[in-house]
Amino acid sequence: xxxxxxxxxxxxxxxxxxxxxxxxxxxxxxxxxxxxxxxxxxxxxxxxxxxxxxxxxxxxxxxxxxxxxxxxxxxxxxxxxxxxxxxxxxxxxxxxxxxxxxxxxxxxxxxxxxxxxxxxxxxxxxxxxxxxxxxxxxxxxxxxxxxxxxxxxxxxxxxxxxxxxxxxxxxxxxxxxxxxxxxxxxxxxxxxxxxxxxxxxxxxxxxxxxxxxxxxxxxxxxxxxxxxxxxxxxxxxxxxxxxxxxxxxxxxxxxxxxxxxxxxxxxxxxxxxxxx
Numbered sequence: 001x002x003x004x005x006x007x008x009x010x011x012x013x014x015x016x017x018x019x020x021x022x023x024x025x026x027x028x029x030x031x032x033x034x035x036x037x038x039x040x041x042x043x044x045x046x047x048x049x050x051x052x053x054x055x056x057x058x059x060x061x062x063x064x065x066x067x068x069x070x071x072x073x074x075x076x077x078x079x080x081x082x083x084x085x086x087x088x089x090x091x092x093x094x095x096x097x098x099x100x101x102x103x104x105x106x107x108x109x110x111x112x113x114x115x116x117x118x119x120x121x122x123x124x125x126x127x128x129x130x131x132x133x134x135x136x137x138x139x140x141x142x143x144x145x146x147x148x149x150x151x152x153x154x155x156x157x158x159x160x161x162x163x164x165x166x167x168x169x170x171x172x173x174x175x176x177x178x179x180x181x182x183x184x185x186x187x188x189x190x191x192x193x194x195x196x197x198x199x200x201x202x203x204x205x206x207x208x209x210x211x212x213x214x215x216x217x218x219x220x221x222x223x224x225x226x227x228x229x230x231x232x233x234x235x236x237x238x239x240x241x242x243x244x245x246x247x248x249x250x251x252x253x254x255x256x257x258x259x260x261x262x263x264x265x266x267x268x269x270x271x272x273x274x275x276x
Contacts, residue, residue, distance in 0.1 A: 009078040009087050012038060028092060037092035038075065042085060052086070058153045060088065062132055070123025071152040073142060093153070094146045097202075098139030101209070110269055113206045119150040120199060126276070128192040133161045137171040137198035161191050176197060176209050176221055184222050207268045210239065230259030245267030
């Protein structure tokens, strides 16, 4: 992807580091032009033999193609003076959903849950209409500002789900607790449903106040899913699912569990969401 000459990161004053992970470092910063707050995401370049990492190129390309009130806005790319460091500049968001949920005594009200879920589904629907799979929906990637606006962020694992790619996608995506059973069973041909499963996990998490499927391994994750949703039988699943790489190992070999969704959520109020 051809990129125009980037401005210097000196256009922003770093205030403090607010995150760090496999993706690199994230800083809160202030624009020297208009004093607005931004988030600087440093692109990790160490160990890259080909220069600019393909994952970052893909994320930048996807973000530049999206423009929606519930999708994070990437403003520009900036570099250090010697071009050794590259930063993605985002609008600043005050919180992420996981951070809010983990505050002592925090309990989201039903109106709050409806508001956050509506925004999440609206933003994700926009992505899917534009043939983009997010592939890492989780609380840490759902950013919220002090006005209650929620935005989808971190598109590092996002990919186009155009027909030409539909059968060549990796199943090693989506954080384990939010990964759907078809990916755990080895599916490589999939679509928007994988993101929808993650959204369902977020919805349940908001209602119960904790992640509902906290597996440590892929086998344990499937076991937790079946304990909650019931174990599918050969009559319940399609031939395509039965032929997935790990179906015989993880699906048909599991001991039967009865569906417990209503039991687990029996004390939760009914929440009706308007159509997106």
